[in-house]
Structures are given as C-alpha cells and as structure tokens.
Amino acid sequence: MPQWERIARGIWVAQHHIARGDETWHVIVRRQDHEGGRKRIYPAGPDRGVAQGLAKDILRDLAAAGSHRVNVSALLSEFEAGHVRKLRRRTERLYLGLIGSHLKPFFGDARACELDRARFFDFGVHHLAELDTEERIKRFALVKNALSVMRTGLNWYWKEHEPTVPCPARFIAEEIERLRARFEIPRNSRKKPYTDAHRLILLEEAAKVGVDVQHIFWVAFGCGLRLGEVLGLEWTAIDYEEHLIRPEWQIDDRGEPTRPKHESDEPRIVHAAPDLFEMLLARYVARRSDRWVFSTRAGKPYRPRNVERWISKVRTEAAKRGVPLDRTFHSTRHYFASTALEKGWSYEEVARQLAHHSGAFTAKVYTHAGDRRPPVDWAAVTPTGHSGHNLVTVVTAEEGGDDVTPRKMERETGIEPATLSLGS
Numbered sequence: 001m002p003q004w005e006r007i008a009r010g011i012w013v014a015q016h017h018i019a020r021g022d023e024t025w026h027v028i029v030r031r032q033d034h035e036g037g038r039k040r041i042y043p044a045g046p047d048r049g050v051a052q053g054l055a056k057d058i059l060r061d062l063a064a065a066g067s068h069r070v071n072v073s074a075l076l077s078e079f080e081a082g083h084v085r086k087l088r089r090r091t092e093r094l095y096l097g098l099i100g101s102h103l104k105p106f107f108g109d110a111r112a113c114e115l116d117r118a119r120f121f122d123f124g125v126h127h128l129a130e131l132d133t134e135e136r137i138k139r140f141a142l143v144k145n146a147l148s149v150m151r152t153g154l155n156w157y158w159k160e161h162e163p164t165v166p167c168p169a170r171f172i173a174e175e176i177e178r179l180r181a182r183f184e185i186p187r188n189s190r191k192k193p194y195t196d197a198h199r200l201i202l203l204e205e206a207a208k209v210g211v212d213v214q215h216i217f218w219v220a221f222g223c224g225l226r227l228g229e230v231l232g233l234e235w236t237a238i239d240y241e242e243h244l245i246r247p248e249w250q251i252d253d254r255g256e257p258t259r260p261k262h263e264s265d266e267p268r269i270v271h272a273a274p275d276l277f278e279m280l281l282a283r284y285v286a287r288r289s290d291r292w293v294f295s296t297r298a299g300k301p302y303r304p305r306n307v308e309r310w311i312s313k314v315r316t317e318a319a320k321r322g323v324p325l326d327r328t329f330h331s332t333r334h335y336f337a338s339t340a341l342e343k344g345w346s347y348e349e350v351a352r353q354l355a356h357h358s359g360a361f362t363a364k365v366y367t368h369a370g371d372r373r374p375p376v377d378w379a380a381v382t383p384t385g386h387s388g389h390n391l392v393t394v395v396t397a398e399e400g401g402d403d404v405t406p407r408k409m410e411r412e413t414g415i416e417p418a419t420l421s422l423g424s
Helices: 048-065 072-083 087-105 117-128 134-161 168-182 195-209 211-223 227-231 274-285 304-319 331-342 347-354 359-365 406-413
Strands: 004-008 010-015 026-028 040-045
Touching: 004 048, 010 048, 026 048, 040 048, 087 117, 087 134, 117 134, 117 168, 117 406, 168 227, 195 211, 195 304, 195 359, 211 227, 211 274, 211 304, 211 331, 227 304, 331 347, 347 359
Parallel strands: none
Antiparallel strands: 004 010, 010 026, 026 040
16 A cells, blocks of 8 residues: 655645555645646655655745635635634634635735735724824724734635745734834733622622523623523523532524633633522522523523623613723623632632633733632621622612513514513
8 A cells, every 4th residue: 555644734744656566655735726726746765755855846936826725715715714713703704704805805916925014004004094083093903803814714725725934924913012112002901800889780780681691691691691691591401409500511503502712621610609500599580491490481591792782782881880881791701800819819719710721821811910829718708799609689670660661662672571470
C-alpha cells in the first residue's frame, strides 16, 4: 500500500506506485487554485524529505500567487460556510452582517496574502474620517468589531489551509489601536453594576409587567445566571434543603434547550439566599410545566427574544425612577459578583458560581474589589432587604397595583403575557 502524508488542503506526498515496486516519492496536487483543479503528480525522487520540501514550495507559490481561491471575498465566503454557520444564532447574524455589509464591499477582490497594515488602517479611516466626534465614537465600535471578525476569519483560513506565508491578521490589533489614537477614541469605562436601590425599583416595575418577569429578575439578581440559563432552569436542578441550584440547560433564541457555557470540568453548583427558594417552592405549587421553572401556558420554555421585550419595558419604566438605561439585564450578573465579594466571597468562589474559567477573569471583568475573604454562610444570614444577596420580599402584581393587563400587553407586544398567579 502506498504511504500518504497530507501537507495541506489538496496537497499530499506519497509513494504513488509502490505497489509495482517504484519507491519514488511524488507530490500530488488537486486544488482549484492550481491548474484549474486538475490533478497533477510531480515526482520527487526516493527521498521523502525532498518531496515534502517540494510540496511546501508549491504551497508557498500558491499562497503568494493570490489566486481566486485566496482573495478576501472568497476567503470570507469559505469562513461563513465553515465556521460562522456553526456559531450561536445571534453571533452568526452579527458576523454575517459585518462581513456582507462592510468587509466584502471594502476589501473586495484584494488578495488575502497581500493585505498589510495600511489596508486595515484605511478601512477604519474610510468609516470614521467624515464623522463628527460623537458619531465617530459610536462608529468606532463597528470598525473594531468588523476588524475583529476579519482577524478571526484570516486566522481560521490560515489554520485550515496551512499556507507557509505569514498570516496578515497579526497586524490588525495594532491597527485598531492606531485608529483609536488617530481619532482620539476614548476607552470604554467599565459598566457599573446595579445598586440595591436599583434592584428594588426593577423588581417593583417588573411586578407591574408580570409575576414571571419579576421572578426572572429575582433569580438573576440572586444567582448571577444569564437570561438563557434562568429560562432553562429545571425543577430537578433545585435543592430546596441545601439551597443549591445545579443548572444544566439554557434556552437559545429558537426556544430550544442547549448546554450552557461552562468553562470548568467540575459540575456547576450555584448558591443562593434562602428566600429565593421560598419563591421557587411557591412557583412549583402553581407550576405550568413538570420540567421548566419558567414556561408558557402550553408548558414550553420562554424564548429569550420574547422575554427581552418584557425586560425592555421594565428598564424603560425604571429609567423614569433613576435607574441608568446603559445597564442591561446582564448587569444583574455584575451586581451578584460585586455584592458577593462585598460579603466575603473570594474571586475563585465567585468564578465557580458564574462558570468562569478562573478567578482572575472574574476580577478583571466583573469587579473592582480586591479582598478575598471566606464565603458567606447563607444559613446564618437574616434577610434585611438591603444588604448582600438578601433580596427583599417581592411586591407581587396584585399588591403593587397591576396597571398593565395581560391582554393589553399581548396587544402591544404580540407575545404571550405572564399570568402566573402564585398561591392559587
């Protein structure tokens, strides 16, 4: 049997005729950017190393030639098919939008191997030069994201096809910083988490929209779960005696359960305050689904896209009472991390709670606190309503005066309202 070795996509070295006693090594090439895709076989002698060197020379020549297979448009199209389509739907839409609306029109048929610093810098200048200061700052985020997608695409292509020429993606990070300096773009300040006062307002406003919405906020504030993870909570994941939650699912944009992002090999265990479990126990009594904690009347999990409409309404109303609009639902996660550290949790413990890969990442992204004290003994803490993770007793829609009826909400938003009535 002949010996084969793949050097790169469409390029092999082999003893092609070993079956008939010919031990000559050959380079076999079958690529669209070489001889129109026709198979070509080049003898290289009895030395395997010589054949490998010849194959790499052919690969280098193909990359330097900049054929139609390695221009930017073709590269990005292949990147879409081979990588982008496998991403989460929201990320996929973002990538496809940036590629189709910005990267392909600008870079066009430029040869990928000929991209240099000036080309990436010109891309930023093209989008930023004619804008005033305020619009330029907003537009810079688009430029940065587009160039980041370009970097990902170039690195993916070079890894997949193994060209021997250096990847031009190595210039992009430096050119983004050059653009920032050239147009005096300030760095984004780290978003601040919600305060205790903000949390109270959000819970009250959420109660007016619906009890389900209020409880979604309540769980997020008390556990630090992402929205999809909150919607993917199962009854079997809740330990009422030990006050633990073991989340195993999250709900994606299509309403389907998927495994949540978890960067540790250990099973995820989430600690929460006792009063949260009292609420969850009350929900269990009036449950709509035998599996999902948050579900529609039909027993199916809520779609994040629909719940985000309710959240948007809550944030809009809360903004009238002083809650900053620049803080999103994800800021509930920041709130949890910050207050956990204030109560004595270490960065490693918070990282395990939030499913981060390390405490260093938690310290960098979520908090500014520097102390590392023992974790909170939840069983010994008395609910106060304003300290730590102890959330206030929820004001239900009935107690708080529900001025938004479910039918009115359904007419305005086009989505099914939250009509769960606890204690019934």
